[in-house]
Amino acid sequence: MNHSIVTEFLILGLTKRPELQGILFIVFLFIYLVAFLGNLLIVIAIIYNTTLHTPMYVLLLALAIVDIICTTTIIPKMLSSMLTSSNTISYGGCMSQLFFFTWSLGAEMVLFTTMAYDRYVAICFPLHYSTIMNYYMCVALLSIVMAIAVTNSWVHTGLILRLTFCGPNTINHFFCEIPPLLALSCSSVKANEVMLYVADITLAVGDFTLTCISYGFIIAAILRIRTAAGKKKAFSTCSSHLIVVSLYYSPVIYTYIRPASSYTFERDKVVAALYTLVTPTLNPIVYSFRNKEMQAGIRRVFSFLKH
Template sequence: MDTHNRSAVEVFALQSFSEEPGLRRLFLVLFLLLFLGALAGNTLIVTAISLYPGLHTPMYFFLTNLAVLDIVCTSTVLPKLLENLAVKGGTISYQGCLTQLFFLTWFLGAELLLLTVMAYDRYVAICRPLHYSSWMGRPVCALLAGSVWAVSAISTSVHTALMTRLTFCGPNQIQHFLCEVPTLLRLSCSPTTLNNVMIVVADVYFGVVNFLLTMASYCCVIASILRMRSASGKQRAFSTCSSHLLVVTLYYSTVICTYILPGSGSSLENGKVVAVLYTVVSPTLNPLIYSLRNKDVKVALRQVFFGVQ
């Protein structure tokens, strides 16, 4: 059956950050700068890692995947947000809303899985260094990266398919600036029990399980670093993990507030701010975190773009 015919709502109205013209212009400039910064920063990271042979290692292979995810995530959300800030009374079609939901859920889930894989990579490198070349060879890295994209794609396909079974008969005002599963479920006039069950399952797997695996990996890593006798060895080991641990902390803190604790009492405006953090601010900061705190990346950037060591 055509999913379009199942829904009486053909267009959804999206909320903006402000109805005051001056603030709208301010937000428009701010988000445009963040969007351009995210695109430029992550593109530089991908280019430097691809062209600099010294970074052709598993850790930077996964970092390339993270940069690509950040690029496509911001590109899924920001263009529509900028349009709604530029034109008062922004709307999105039913098909466009489901499309945005599909890709946003896909990329967010993939990023959570990828952060777990990156934590495992650091665990093997520091806690099992003699096995690193065999445990993290190219076929293994390709399999892990492919699984990250595939598993998240399967999950978002299930959520989107379940969403197409629902009927939206009004109102059509989404209390957000983007289309997400929780916000759309509030507008449905048909039973959403199965959708809610699948949300819990996805939250437990993508959020709780991967968070625990990531924390377990870093507990082992930190314990191994503390057992090192050499101060320089400790510093080198910690420097390879600190950037990723900072990204993990930033990303999980925002996603958990949005998906794991949706009833924590936060206002709708706070929900918008949190969504901006993980869809806009985090992708913009990630390249800065990895480049400013990583000597290898800084060397690669200078070599690739300026021709100096």
């Protein structure tokens, strides 16, 4: 039963300096538009083009949808606060934001691992790819992604709902994330910290390790390619994927593996921006726009819109 006295929270945002609000508004509006429109274009291109109805692109479609949900959960509210100087969010609104953000966080991590596995099968077992990554396997993998993401989100949001918030109600962050909420609780957060640690080890560290193992096998297979051009192309793809994955996992592991007493929110806000804003913006560029089949699919969408 929730006994919180607090009915709304005050979100401080990225900075307390009013002279920077205008610049930050323009920067984050641009980031949101690039992330939203880029991922939306991927969704439309994959749905519209039947040639892209393969496991690789279905997983890319899922990643694009997750990125749209992640950025839309956080940035519009942040932009609204910058524009109106109304930094309050209701208790229910805060819990909703927390739920959808935590869901997208879990889904993205498991999707990265699933996509790495798909590439591992494609490169290491090309003759058996269509047999292994068939329709049923694709549905099963996406079901696992959804089940893990929803479970992760329900557990953490449920544990936050059990806490008592009796004041202060100022969140030193730019959205409702778990660490700053734990710092505001006037009841014990031990269970929350234990579950955060468990989730960080199993989801973040576990998925990152599995992703790296998949790419390790991929790189070993690439080294057996005889042509220098083939090696260069494959390495280019793998390296860009690994950079984005590392950009995502490193700050997530750093943020969630520590106890509430050790949080330094001014620094943590910058760290959080990497996995909430930067990665969803980079994903379309790294995973899709550099791909020739995806480029052809996007051109067909624009060609259809012209007519």
